[in-house]
Amino acid sequence: MRTVLVTGPGGAGRTTVAAATALAAARTGRRVLLLTSDRGPTPDAVLGTPLTPESGARGRAPWAPPTEAAPGLWAARIAPGEHFRTLAGDLQQRGASVFDLLGASPLDPEELTELPGAGQLSLLAALRAAHADADRWQTLVVDMPPVHEAVALLALPEQLGRYLDRLLPPERQAARALRPVLAQLARVPMPAQRLYETAAQWQQELAAVRQVIEAPGTTVRLVAEPGAVATEALRTARAGLALHGCRIDSLVANRLLPDGSADPWLAGLAAEQQGAHKDLCEEFLADGVTVRELPHLGRSPRGAGDLALLADRATLPPDGREPAEPWRVADRLATDGMLTWHLPLPGARREELGLVRRGDELVLSVGPFRRVLPLPSALRRCSVSGAALRDGELCVRFVPDPDLWPRTS
Structure with missing residues (x-):
C-alpha cells in the first residue's frame, strides 16, 4: 500500500x-x-x-x-x-x-x-x-x-x-x-x-x-x-x-x-x-x-x-521509494586502523548532536530527538575514538579493543 x-x-x-x-x-x-x-x-x-x-x-x-x-x-x-x-x-x-x-x-x-x-x-x-x-x-x-x-x-x-x-x-x-x-x-x-x-x-x-x-x-x-x-x-x-x-x-x-x-x-x-x-x-x-x-x-x-x-500540483511521486541508503560501516583497518560508521543526518548541526556509547548501543541525539541504536556486531568489539559531521552525514570512528579483537599472527 x-x-x-x-x-x-x-x-x-x-x-x-x-x-x-x-x-x-x-x-x-x-x-x-x-x-x-x-x-x-x-x-x-x-x-x-x-x-x-x-x-x-x-x-x-x-x-x-x-x-x-x-x-x-x-x-x-x-x-x-x-x-x-x-x-x-x-x-x-x-x-x-x-x-x-x-x-x-x-x-x-x-x-x-x-x-x-x-x-x-x-x-x-x-x-x-x-x-x-x-x-x-x-x-x-x-x-x-x-x-x-x-x-x-x-x-x-x-x-x-x-x-x-x-x-x-x-x-x-x-x-x-x-x-x-x-x-x-x-x-x-x-x-x-x-x-x-x-x-x-x-x-x-x-x-x-x-x-x-x-x-x-x-x-x-x-x-x-x-x-x-x-x-x-x-x-x-x-x-x-x-x-x-x-x-x-x-x-x-x-x-x-x-x-x-x-x-x-x-x-x-x-x-x-x-x-x-x-x-x-x-x-x-x-x-x-x-x-x-x-x-x-x-x-x-x-x-x-x-x-x-x-x-493539480500535489501529485505523488511514483509508487514505492528507492531503498534508503544503509547506515554503512566502512573498514579502514588496513589504512587507518579504524572502522567508521556513516549515518546520514541531513539538516543536522554539529552543536545539536549528542553521542553516548552505552554498552552495545549508541545513544544519538539530534536537537530534541533521540534514538538508541544497536551497534553492528563488528563495532561492539571497538571503542569510540571520535565523530565528525560533514555534508549532512555523521561519521563515527571506532578503534578495535585489543582485549576483544581477534589477534592476527
Missing part, C-alpha cells in the same frame, strides 16, 4: 495539502483513504463535505465510518475517544481476576474518559488497521500532527518496544515454570503469566506499526509556508526524520504569493517569501527531494473546486 504521512509546522496548511494529495491520488484511479487527526471543522470545510463525527465510530476500527468525498476518495476522522474506551475495556476484561483479588470495582464505559496520549496511540492504531485492510484501499494519506510531534510519534513504536524488552525481558518468561522453587528458595518475584501475555500482544502490535512506518511504500510529505520560522523548523525535523529512518518524498511549499503586486506591502511580503522559498529549494533539491509549489488562493480553500486547483 502506498502511504503518505503529511506533516509540517503548525498553521502551514497540513490538512489542505493532505486532502489535495489524496484527491490527486484518487484521480489516477486508485481507491484512497484520507485519515485526519484534526478534530476541528477544517477537514469538513476543505473537502466540502461533512465527515462522520468521532462519536459515530463503532467496532474496533480507530476511526469513524469513512465519507465518500470524491470519486475514489473516502475520508474519515480518527476517533481517539472511542479507541481509548475500547482499549480500556479490553484491559479491564483481561485484568478482571486481578481486580477481583484487589477488591477493585471495574469502571463503567460511561466513566472512561480519554487520557493524554490517547490521540497518538489511536493514530498509530489507525495506520496498522488501514494496512490490515489493504484489499480495500490502495493509497493511504494521513493528516498528521505538527512536524515535531509527528517525528516523536513515528519514533514511539520502537521506543515502547524497547521499554517492554527492558521491563519484561522475554528470556525471564521461560523461568516461570520455576516460579514455585524460586519463590520458596530465593524469593525472586515472578510476574504473572497474564502480564507476559499482554506484553507479548503489545510487542506484536508495536512491531506491526513499525512495519508500516518502515515499509518501502511509506513516505513523509512535508508542508511549509516559506519563511524564516518554517525553514528552521523543517531543518530540525528533517534531521529527526532521518534519525528514525523516515524518508521524505517531497516538500510542498504552500500558499505562495504571486509576483508583481502593485501593493508595496504585499510585494515586500512576496519577495521575502520567495527568498525563503529559494533557500528551501536549494537545500532539499540538493538531496534529491522533490519540491511542489501550491499557490495562495487569496482565501482559505473551501470545497471541491478549490481542492481541485491544488490537487
Whole structure:
C-alpha cells in the first residue's frame, strides 16, 4: 500500500495539502483513504463535505465510518475517544481476576474518559488497521500532527518496544515454570503469566506499526509556508526524520504569493517569501527531494473546486521509494586502523548532536530527538575514538579493543 504521512509546522496548511494529495491520488484511479487527526471543522470545510463525527465510530476500527468525498476518495476522522474506551475495556476484561483479588470495582464505559496520549496511540492504531485492510484501499494519506510531534510519534513504536524488552525481558518468561522453587528458595518475584501475555500482544502490535512506518511504500510529505520560522523548523525535523529512518518524498511549499503586486506591502511580503522559498529549494533539491509549489488562493480553500486547483500540483511521486541508503560501516583497518560508521543526518548541526556509547548501543541525539541504536556486531568489539559531521552525514570512528579483537599472527 502506498502511504503518505503529511506533516509540517503548525498553521502551514497540513490538512489542505493532505486532502489535495489524496484527491490527486484518487484521480489516477486508485481507491484512497484520507485519515485526519484534526478534530476541528477544517477537514469538513476543505473537502466540502461533512465527515462522520468521532462519536459515530463503532467496532474496533480507530476511526469513524469513512465519507465518500470524491470519486475514489473516502475520508474519515480518527476517533481517539472511542479507541481509548475500547482499549480500556479490553484491559479491564483481561485484568478482571486481578481486580477481583484487589477488591477493585471495574469502571463503567460511561466513566472512561480519554487520557493524554490517547490521540497518538489511536493514530498509530489507525495506520496498522488501514494496512490490515489493504484489499480495500490502495493509497493511504494521513493528516498528521505538527512536524515535531509527528517525528516523536513515528519514533514511539520502537521506543515502547524497547521499554517492554527492558521491563519484561522475554528470556525471564521461560523461568516461570520455576516460579514455585524460586519463590520458596530465593524469593525472586515472578510476574504473572497474564502480564507476559499482554506484553507479548503489545510487542506484536508495536512491531506491526513499525512495519508500516518502515515499509518501502511509506513516505513523509512535508508542508511549509516559506519563511524564516518554517525553514528552521523543517531543518530540525528533517534531521529527526532521518534519525528514525523516515524518508521524505517531497516538500510542498504552500500558499505562495504571486509576483508583481502593485501593493508595496504585499510585494515586500512576496519577495521575502520567495527568498525563503529559494533557500528551501536549494537545500532539499540538493538531496534529491522533490519540491511542489501550491499557490495562495487569496482565501482559505473551501470545497471541491478549490481542492481541485491544488490537487493539480500535489501529485505523488511514483509508487514505492528507492531503498534508503544503509547506515554503512566502512573498514579502514588496513589504512587507518579504524572502522567508521556513516549515518546520514541531513539538516543536522554539529552543536545539536549528542553521542553516548552505552554498552552495545549508541545513544544519538539530534536537537530534541533521540534514538538508541544497536551497534553492528563488528563495532561492539571497538571503542569510540571520535565523530565528525560533514555534508549532512555523521561519521563515527571506532578503534578495535585489543582485549576483544581477534589477534592476527
